[in-house]
Amino acid sequence: MRFEGRIAIVxxxxxxxxxxxxxxxxxxxxxxxVIDVKPRPAAxxxxxxxxxxxxxxxxxxxxxxxxxxxxxxxxxxxxxLANIAGIAMFGKDGSVVxxxxxxYRKTIAINLDGVIHMIxxxxxxxxxxxxxxxxxxxxxxxxxxxxxxxxxxxLDGYQLSKAGVIALSRSLAIDLGKHGIRSNTVSPxxxxxxxxxxxxxxxxxxxxMANRTPLHRVGTPDDVASACLYLLSDDADFVTGVDxxxxxGLLAKLV
Ligand SMILES: NC(=O)c1ccc[n+]([C@@H]2O[C@H](COP(=O)([O-])OP(=O)(O)OC[C@H]3O[C@@H](n4cnc5c(N)ncnc54)[C@H](O)[C@@H]3O)[C@@H](O)[C@H]2O)c1
Numbered sequence: 001m002r003f004e005g006r007i008a009i010v011x012x013x014x015x016x017x018x019x020x021x022x023x024x025x026x027x028x029x030x031x032x033x034v035i036d037v038k039p040r041p042a043a044x045x046x047x048x049x050x051x052x053x054x055x056x057x058x059x060x061x062x063x064x065x066x067x068x069x070x071x072x073x074x075x076x077x078x079x080x081l082a083n084i085a086g087i088a089m090f091g092k093d094g095s096v097v098x099x100x101x102x103x104y105r106k107t108i109a110i111n112l113d114g115v116i117h118m119i120x121x122x123x124x125x126x127x128x129x130x131x132x133x134x135x136x137x138x139x140x141x142x143x144x145x146x147x148x149x150x151x152x153x154x155l156d157g158y159q160l161s162k163a164g165v166i167a168l169s170r171s172l173a174i175d176l177g178k179h180g181i182r183s184n185t186v187s188p189x190x191x192x193x194x195x196x197x198x199x200x201x202x203x204x205x206x207x208x209m210a211n212r213t214p215l216h217r218v219g220t221p222d223d224v225a226s227a228c229l230y231l232l233s234d235d236a237d238f239v240t241g242v243d244x245x246x247x248x249g250l251l252a253k254l255v
Pocket of ligand 1: 011012013014015016017018035036037038056057058059084085086087088110114137138139140187188189190191192193194195196221
């Protein structure tokens, strides 16, 4: 019960890694405010008023500010922020040389601007409360390049958004350290979630990815959620400014 009596905000808790992280925080005693564009999953019901769910879009800063103020009024100033929501437009993303810029801009609006909106709304509360810590879910493609899983070529919009999240988290760690606020990223490798369902519906792709991965499997939402909880928790009290890959060893492998 590392989070008993503490308050957390989780984005993207409508499914996948965000849902797994919010449920783990609730199971360890936190009160949790969740925001997602999807409707509330039934799994939150067992936690009653300790789980507050709002349907809202991260790319709208006004909505985010209202959501965070509402959570602070209900539960008190948030101790934790888990920035997990994100999109990957596998079919439409590509090379900045020739992709439609509207697809690039949409990816940045959610994956990077959405993270920034949350940080701007939450940090003023975090300055008033202890402990306080943030985790942002980036990706191994923020550090190294992988091919677009659904068509030939790169995934530039997504890659740039995730590299931005890693760089931003490092900068926040240095700037906010004087307030005792920690900021870290988790970079998942290949994880089977609703985001990647279309990829892993093909068993040949699951097998190919498992064969490329030193631990010989595709990851689960719980694999990533456990790393998020570690970085948020007091167990990581002297850890800030790091990027933790949760990738079964993918990043460590050159070929
Ligand atoms: N699955 C993977 O292999 C993988 C790998 C690397 C990084 N990631 C990252 O992990 C994070 C979680 O992804 P996931 O795999 O669990 O996918 P997911 O699609 O299951 O979860 C993402 C959630 O974000 C929500 N969301 C999307 N746009 C939103 C918006 N504008 N406002 C509010 N909510 C919004 C979605 O509705 C969804 O519930 C993402 O940031 C993703 O980029 C995933």
